Amino acid sequence: MRWQALWSAGRAIGYCSPARPTAGKNIVRGFAAAIRSKQELPPGSEFAGKSSLTPRIHAKLQFLQQKHADLTQRMSGDISQLDREEMARLSKDLSDTSNIVEPYMQLLEQYLELKELQQMINSKDPALRSMAQEERENTLSSIATSERKIISALLPRDSAEQAGAILEIRAGTGGDEASLFCGDLLRMYEKYSQLCGWKFSLMSIVNDGEQVKEAVAKVSGRGVFGALMFESGVHRVQRVPATETQGRIHTSTATVAVLPQATNIHVDIKESDLRIDVFRASGKGGQHVNTTDSAVRITHLPSGIVVENQQERSQIQNKERALQILRARLYEKERQRLANERRASRNKLIGSGDRSEKCRTYNYAQNRVTDHRINFSLYDIEGLMNGTALQLVIDQLRIQNDLDELASME
Amino acid sequence: MPRSAINNTLIPLYRKLSQKLGEQQAKNELRWMTEHVREIIGETARSDHKEATHKAARIWRNQPAFSEAEIEQTNKRFSSVQWAWLRQAVSDRVDTNKPLQYILGNQPFGKTKIVTRPPVLIPRWETEEWMLRLASLVNEARDGSHKTPLQILDACTGSGCVALGLASELNADSACITGVDVSSQAIMLATENMKHNSGLLRNKVGFRQLDLLHERAAGELRSETGRWDMIVSNPPYVSKAEYEVLDASVRDWEDIRALVPMLNQEGEIHEDPLGISFIIHLAKLAKSMDLSCLRSDDVSTSIPRLVVEIGGKHQVEPTCQAMNDNGFSLTEVWKDMAGTERVVLGYLKM
Numbered sequence: 167m168r169w170q171a172l173w174s175a176g177r178a179i180g181y182c183s184p185a186r187p188t189a190g191k192n193i194v195r196g197f198a199a200a201i202r203s204k205q206e207l208p209p210g211s212e213f214a215g216k217s218s219l220t221p222r223i224h225a226k227l228q229f230l231q232q233k234h235a236d237l238t239q240r241m242s243g244d245i246s247q248l249d250r251e252e253m254a255r256l257s258k259d260l261s262d263t264s265n266i267v268e269p270y271m272q273l274l275e276q277y278l279e280l281k282e283l284q285q286m287i288n289s290k291d292p293a294l295r296s297m298a299q300e301e302r303e304n305t306l307s308s309i310a311t312s313e314r315k316i317i318s319a320l321l322p323r324d325s326a327e328q329a330g331a332i333l334e335i336r337a338g339t340g341g342d343e344a345s346l347f348c349g350d351l352l353r354m355y356e357k358y359s360q361l362c363g364w365k366f367s368l369m370s371i372v373n374d375g376e377q378v379k380e381a382v383a384k385v386s387g388r389g390v391f392g393a394l395m396f397e398s399g400v401h402r403v404q405r406v407p408a409t410e411t412q413g414r415i416h417t418s419t420a421t422v423a424v425l426p427q428a429t430n431i432h433v434d435i436k437e438s439d440l441r442i443d444v445f446r447a448s449g450k451g452g453q454h455v456n457t458t459d460s461a462v463r464i465t466h467l468p469s470g471i472v473v474e475n476q477q478e479r480s481q482i483q484n485k486e487r488a489l490q491i492l493r494a495r496l497y498e499k500e501r502q503r504l505a506n507e508r509r510a511s512r513n514k515l516i517g518s519g520d521r522s523e524k525c526r527t528y529n530y531a532q533n534r535v536t537d538h539r540i541n542f543s544l545y546d547i548e549g550l551m552n553g554t555a556l557q558l559v560i561d562q563l564r565i566q567n568d569l570d571e572l573a574s575m576e
Numbered sequence: 577m578p579r580s581a582i583n584n585t586l587i588p589l590y591r592k593l594s595q596k597l598g599e600q601q602a603k604n605e606l607r608w609m610t611e612h613v614r615e616i617i618g619e620t621a622r623s624d625h626k627e628a629t630h631k632a633a634r635i636w637r638n639q640p641a642f643s644e645a646e647i648e649q650t651n652k653r654f655s656s657v658q659w660a661w662l663r664q665a666v667s668d669r670v671d672t673n674k675p676l677q678y679i680l681g682n683q684p685f686g687k688t689k690i691v692t693r694p695p696v697l698i699p700r701w702e703t704e705e706w707m708l709r710l711a712s713l714v715n716e717a718r719d720g721s722h723k724t725p726l727q728i729l730d731a732c733t734g735s736g737c738v739a740l741g742l743a744s745e746l747n748a749d750s751a752c753i754t755g756v757d758v759s760s761q762a763i764m765l766a767t768e769n770m771k772h773n774s775g776l777l778r779n780k781v782g783f784r785q786l787d788l789l790h791e792r793a794a795g796e797l798r799s800e801t802g803r804w805d806m807i808v809s810n811p812p813y814v815s816k817a818e819y820e821v822l823d824a825s826v827r828d829w830e831d832i833r834a835l836v837p838m839l840n841q842e843g844e845i846h847e848d849p850l851g852i853s854f855i856i857h858l859a860k861l862a863k864s865m866d867l868s869c870l871r872s873d874d875v876s877t878s879i880p881r882l883v884v885e886i887g888g889k890h891q892v893e894p895t896c897q898a899m900n901d902n903g904f905s906l907t908e909v910w911k912d913m914a915g916t917e918r919v920v921l922g923y924l925k926m
Contacts, residue, residue: 444914450888451916452702453814453835456826458608458676459601460701462913476604480684481701481913482708 210277213284214309219316227270227316234263269315276309317568330386330427331394332369337379338400340418343407345377347528348420350551351401352381355394357553359385362393384427391426396539396563398424399525406530415531419524433496435489441465444481464488471495526559535559540566586610589666596670605676609665612680613658673824686711686741688773696762697834699737702912703810703885706919707738709910710808710883711745717878718750725779726879727801729865730755731788731809731858734834736766738808739781740773748778754800756786758833789857794864804865806881811858812837813887815851852891855884856898859922863902880908880921888916895920 207221219227237260248256283305286298335352337345359366364387372379385394402419410416443463449455461476462484473495475488526537528547535550536543542562549555586606594602654662668674677683677698683690685699686708692698714726726746730739733755743753757763766783786793797804814835819827826835837854862882882904886895896907904922912918 442913450818451912451914452700452885452887452918453697453810453812454818454826454887455823456675456677456698456830457701458605460604461600476600478684479608480704482686482704483684485913 208274208277210274210279210281213280214277214306219313223320226320227266230263231267231270234260234267237263266316266319269312269319273309273312273316276305276312280305280309314565317565329391330364330384331391332425332427333383333385333394333397334423334425335378335381335383336421337377338419338421340403340416342377342409343403343416344418344420345374345379346408347401347403347418348381349373349376349378350403351420351422352378352383354551354553354556355383355385355397358556359387359390359553361553361557362390363387364390386427391424393560393564394424395426396560396567397422399539401526401528402524403528404531405528433493433500435466435493435496439467441467442485460484462488464492466492466496469496469499471499537563539563586662589662592666592670605669606666608676608680609662610654613654613661613665617655617658617661673828675825675829678829685737687744687776688737688740688769690735690737690740691765691769691772692735693761693765694829695831696759696765697734697810697830699735700810702914702916702918703738704741705912706883706885706910707741707808708745710880710919711742714879715745715747715750718747725749726751726805727803728753728806728808729797729804731807731861732811732834733757733766733783734759734762734810736762736769736781736783738810739766739783740769740777742808743779743781744773744776746779749780751779752801753779753781755781755783756788756797757783758785758787758789759831760785762831762834788861794861798865806879806883807858807862807865808883809858810885811854813851813855813885813891815849817849818851818887850891850894851887852894852898855886855891855895858882858884859895859898859902859904862904862922879923881924882922884920884922885918886920892917892920 207224211219237256241256241260280302283298283302287295287302289295289298333355335348335355337348340347356366364385367384367386369382369384371381373381400419400421402417404415404417406413407416407418441464443465444461451457458479459476460479460481461474462481463472463474464485465472471492473488473492475484475491477487478484525539526535528535528550530547532545533547534543534545535547537559540562542559544550544555544558546555550559590602590606593606596602597605665679668679669676675692675698677692678694681692683692683699685704690699718726728739728742728751730736730742730753733739734757736755739753739755742751755763755766757766763783763785770777770781770783786796812833812835814822816836819832819836822835832838837848837851837857859882882899884895886892892909896909899907899920899922903924905925906923908921908923909917910919910921
């Protein structure tokens with residue numbers, strides 16, 4: 167509504183073309199050709215300030231937009247010619263690309279909006295200028311949202327990120343003070359989980375009152391691992407401990423490890439990977455023999471697992487049972503592998519727990535939290551420790567991580 | 577007269593069986609036999625008063641009453657009737673080569689449990705395998721969109737296993753299956769099996785005695801229903817020479833008519849070293865039954881019309897030839913789990 171009012175005000179004094187909405191769409195479309203010829207940013211984006219979308223990403227987005235347009239045209243045309251498989255493939259592609267392209271179209275329009283607002287800000291009318299100024303703030307924040315949407319849609323989703331997580335916190339160097347801080351961290355994550363609507367359940371805890379030596383918690387909910395995955399590492403605290411009598415500032419650490427909680431391991435057995443042997447099958451079989459030897463042996467060639475079954479009187483049932491056993495064994499093997507991987511990644515995540523190897527510092531004296539990986543400081547230690555401000559840090563980590571991944575992606 | 581302890585264990589029975597079958601197989605068969613005997617002869621025939629005297633004696637000797645474990649132990653023991661059955665079974669199996677399926681009296685086949693009785697042919701696992709494969713193929717080809725049920729003829733149905741197996745596996749009311757056999761014993765057993773498995777059947781099944789070698793067989797079948805869509809068969813395919821050297825459990829117990837094709841119409845005896853004369857006859861019969869006159873829109877060309885079990889690689893070539901000669905322009909061969917060529921399927925091209 168506000169935009170409508172502003173827009174009509176702008177039109178009244180001649181800043182916008184009367185046919186703005188359609189013109190805007192045309193510009194959005196026409197821009198596709200322009201950007202592919204030479205790498206340039208879409209109109210209006212120069213006013214958006216620091217953007218996380220590089221020209222290269224813009225080029226990629228343009229390509230996707232073109233693909234989306236082609237797909238839409240094909241789907242709206244004569245689809246009776248296509249067979250079912252083709253149809254399914256097309257509609258999947260379409261929905262995949264529209265996840266990215268739709269926020270991008272929004273973004274392009276927001277850029278144009280911004281451009282017009284910029285023109286209004288430069289105008290002489292003070293009322294219009296302040297109104298436009300205000301509107302600009304809104305547009306900027308919605309641009310940021312759109313950019314985030316695009317980035318997260320561009321990145322391939324790791325299925326583990328949607329899963330729950332196992333959170334492990336251990337007191338590091340610093341004695342009693344370290345275990346006090348460990349307890350503080352545990353409470354912080356518990357409150358944060360509550361705020362996010364996740365289920366936080368302690369699996370094991372070694373504590374002495376407020377002092378927590380070690381705690382393992384299961385956090386389940388949607389996207390838990392995706393949010394908490396950056397918490398792994400050494401957390402350093404600098405404060406005057408409750409145990410300190412002379413008011414000196416101590417530095418202690420706690421280590422945090424966040425591991426994905428594999429909910430379902432998918433076991434896929436391909437027919438071509440199996441070798442099925444029917445015992446003593448050298449003869450002619452069929453009517454020639456009246457065998458009661460119903461043993462079936464299945465060899466899973468990639469893993470070398472051999473399963474044998476002769477429990478039932480029917481070969482067919484034995485084969486089914488052998489397949490079930492094989493599936494269970496493969497599942498167990500996969501689970502074992504994942505557990506080993508998890509152990510390895512935990513060691514990698516935590517490091518040695520030394521004071522200098524920190525990923526984040528909690529400085530109580532300066533009311534400051536600094537994440538050393540992204541050089542991000544937040545001056546609200548109270549809010550962080552009661553879980554409310556943790557989201558801000560996690561958002562920053564997320565964006566940085568996404569951008570790093572995008573940069574490494576072709 | 578009390579028996580010695582060794583007599584009341586399974587060890588001597590196991591020894592006897594293992595001499596014939598080998599250790600592993602003897603173990604399996606003995607397990608199936610004991611499971612069976614518990615099932616059919618049921619509760620032990622131990623009388624209550626015998627229990628009572630035991631109890632009294634224990635009380636007299638200041639012994640505690642039977643513990644749970646002891647009761648279970650006694651329940652594990654076989655009654656004398658069960659022991660007698662087991663001894664007879666092992667002796668039949670070893671001394672007279674009686675097939676285990678005849679001893680136990682049934683054989684699982686797909687979802688169904690087929691009653692087996694000499695001399696009707698025992699269902700083989702190879703047959704079970706292709707029956708299941710065929711059923712899933714037909715189910716896939718006719719995914720409920722077709723209204724009229726398939727008319728399927730099971731030639732040489734024997735115990736009725738293929739007909740009943742298909743009836744239980746195929747989509748409900750998608751087929752109407754008729755099993756025919758030359759043997760009246762087979763038809764009786766097949767009808768019995770139909771009753772036993774009636775809860776599993778999702779399609780109509782019927783059995784009738786018919787000699788397919790008879791010159792009027794095709795005409796009779798044609799007059800029975802308006803049309804036939806598919807013929808499935810596990811026909812006799814063992815040649816005379818092979819029959820002589822067959823395993824005793826097959827040769828001595830199963831009906832020769834189910835094993836060896838005997839084509840001696842009008843007194844002439846064909847030379848048939850490959851044992852395929854009945855298969856050829858079946859292909860001719862299929863042609864004369866006008867399988868090909870079907871409306872193409874009703875039954876898709878993707879399902880086979882003539883499905884015949886064969887004895888191995890040596891029969892593939894002549895069987896395909898016979899099918900080609902009789903209008904089945906496309907043939908396919910399926911191997912069984914053991915890697916032997918087992919089924920030939922003939923398709924009609926529209």
